[in-house]
Amino acid sequence: MIRLRSEKQPENTSVRIQVIAAIMLLSSACGKSPEAPGNIAPLKTNITQISLVHHVDWYEEDLNVLFGAYHELQPTVVVKQTIFPTQGLEYLLRTRLLTNSAPEIMGCQPPKDTLFGSAGYLLDFETVLDRPNPYVDPSKPWRDVFPRQALEMVRQQDGRIFCLPYDRADYGFLYNASLFERLGLDIPETWGEWMATCGRLRAEGYVPIAWSGEYSAAAVNIARAFIDASFRELEPEINYKTTNPDVRYGLEDQFGDLGERIDPDELYRAYKTGIFDPKGERMQFVFNKFAELSQHFQDHWVTADGYEQADMFLHGKAACFVQGTYAVDPIRDKIRKEFKPEEQWEVSILPIPHFAEENPDFRLGVTRTVGGFGDGLVCSVPSSLKGERLDITLDVLHYMFAPENYRAVYEGSPKVGAPLYEDIPCDPGFKRFWDRAPAILGLVPTERQLQDEWYLHFQAYFLGRLTWEELADRLDHVYEEWLTRLVRKRQVDPRLVEAFEGGVS
Missing domain, CATH: 3.40.190.10 (Periplasmic binding protein-like II)
Incomplete structure (x- = not known):
């Protein structure tokens, strides 16, 4: 060594x-x-x-x-x-x-x-x-x-x-643990408790959640987690097989793995049979939950600059920050170097998923990926x-x-995240990587052009320029185009396509 x-x-x-x-x-x-x-x-x-x-x-x-x-x-x-x-x-x-x-x-x-x-x-x-x-x-x-x-x-x-990854990262909500302790705030365990905590933080003069809306990848990844959480209860209606035999999909694991998605055949079947409906009530529920959460972002969050949001969190103006866990140690390092001892504070990762009382199967946790999002x-x-x-x-x-x-x-x-090798000591917050992660449904388009189009409609809806019905129609068009491209690239079994085109489900 x-x-x-x-x-x-x-x-x-x-x-x-x-x-x-x-x-x-x-x-x-x-x-x-x-x-x-x-x-x-x-x-x-x-x-x-x-x-x-x-x-x-x-x-x-x-x-x-x-x-x-x-x-x-x-x-x-x-x-x-x-x-x-x-x-x-x-x-x-x-x-x-x-x-x-x-x-x-x-x-x-x-x-x-x-x-x-x-x-x-x-x-x-x-x-x-x-x-x-x-x-x-x-x-x-x-x-x-x-x-x-x-x-x-x-x-x-x-x-x-x-590519070969040199590190791993979670993506979710970082929070100012010292601020939570000073205000006597407990870690929220339900959606209602989380919204109440955000309300208390705002009343105390803090931005509850720093969020960069101009960065499409951040919004897409969190939205993907929202959608995935809402649709999980459909098991076993969807066959959650993947290309990786070591990866399973199950409701008992509340963390989705962005590195694995369900097989395109299953995505195609779920869409064609109406199990996954971009225009349905379940998708509307997801967008409504995100709208509720967005009330606790900074004003004008849709166009907010990512560096400004990071600076707000670093200097204690925002209580939480939507970011990858690869940011935890660099933030700690900056705090040690740039802050006086009495001004230093501890950053951590919200460890408990959040549940919506309206839908007990709705889970929003941390999503896992590899190499970070542009920072690993x-x-x-x-x-x-x-x-x-x-x-x-x-x-x-x-x-x-x-x-x-x-x-x-x-x-x-x-x-910056969990090490590649399991026996290397690391922050306990990163250790969950070594539990086998389930695949996520992957119900946000993976192609960059369609993903950007998806996010453009997403922004327009939250700016009030689209009604839900208008957004639903546009989302449906994006998903139809995505599946068409998957079929064209022969990533979907041609026999399955032929069966559905022939009216066989």
């Missing part, structure tokens, strides 16, 4: 790597070939630079130390990190991929991985997972030592895997890499994901 941030480690690791590289070049010029320690053979004789471009700055220091240790083990390889702003990363990688100049390892975001991968620009890791990881157990394929649950969470419907690290590799350069890139990833090395990075960095 390597040690991170010890007193013996140089502060500027990049300088250290450059010095080592210079020494290696000099040794090579003198005709001496360095030996790798242990039984790990050096990869090649010339210096090769492998680039990792991503947006997660809190890993930078510890990954630099990790890559320094890797360079000592493989002296002919230097790994260089580049941290790029989240907002511009997609455009950078898109341009690089299209011009065949992409970095060897890309910190794409999961939705972008799907886009680039389906278009043929990313390596399908399924084709290389049978290779051994020499830094763990050379006798076993990599897939046998990589956490299976993490692989399944990023697997596409067709079985391909375009996932690793992708361009499909253009071949031969020795691909071998070296995979060797770097083998080293990054080896459990002991991963542990050193995870324990040295802010805790």
Whole structure:
């Protein structure tokens, strides 16, 4: 196991790597070939630079130390990190991929991985997972030592895997635990108690819930949780099978897994038989509950800026914040660094799902995903890499994901979520990842264009520009188009489509 941030480690690791590289070049010029320690053979004789471009700055220091240790083990390889702003990363990688100049390892975001991968620009890791990881157990394929649950969470419907996750995150409601304690507020256990708590917070001069309405992904993911919670009681009318045999769907688990959705065949059948009706009373119930909750957001929340909302929560003006759990430790770190001791406070995750008295089966909990929503690290590799350069890139990833090395990075960095490996200690709030999560119904379109259209109608309704009847008609059109595209892509069994088109249910 390597040690991170010890007193013996140089502060500027990049300088250290450059010095080592210079020494290696000099040794090579003198005709001496360095030996790798242990039984790990050096990869090649010339210096090769492998680039990792991503947006997660809190890993930078510890990954630099990790890559320094890797360079000592493989002296002919230097790994260089580049941290790029989240907002511009997609455009950078898109341009690089299209011009065949992409970095060897890309910190794409999961939705972008799907886009680039389906278009043929990313390596399908399924084709290389049978290779051994020499830094763990050379006798076993990599897939046998990589956490299976993490692989399944990023697997596409067709079985391909375009990214490897480096962390996991919940998505839900963070809250100011110190404020709750100071005001004598208990954690609400019912929907009514939650609304009453929000009313008390507003009366005390706080914004109950900071929420960025301009960020469609945030609204879509919470709305997805609302819809999923409301439709769960339909079991067993819907066959909740998924492509992953390790994932189940059940009412007893109140947390949905965004990485798994019901099989498209079942979605198609539920829609065609009217079990899921976008224009029905159940969907209207969901939107009404969201409307009730939105009364406790900041005024003009539909166009509220995400950074402003985060700042409100950080400085104690908002009691709760809709965000991923990857934000918990960075917020704690900011509080420690920027606040006086007497002004510091504790952030936590609302641990109890909320129930609606009108419908006991309505559950709103935390939804699970992988890699965070644009704030976690996932690793992708361009499909253009071949031969020795691909071998070296995979060797770097083998080293990054080896459990002991991963542990050193995870324990040295802010805790952005649950670790990949179950035996690594972490915040108890993240431990629920290791309970098997149920699939969610996934009743919000997954295609970005349709998702954005869905959200546009969502906003118009809450701005009072659409009646429920008008919204329902538009939602129905979006879902009809979504299913049409699933059929066109042959993600729905053609025999099922033929049966319904022929009038057979």
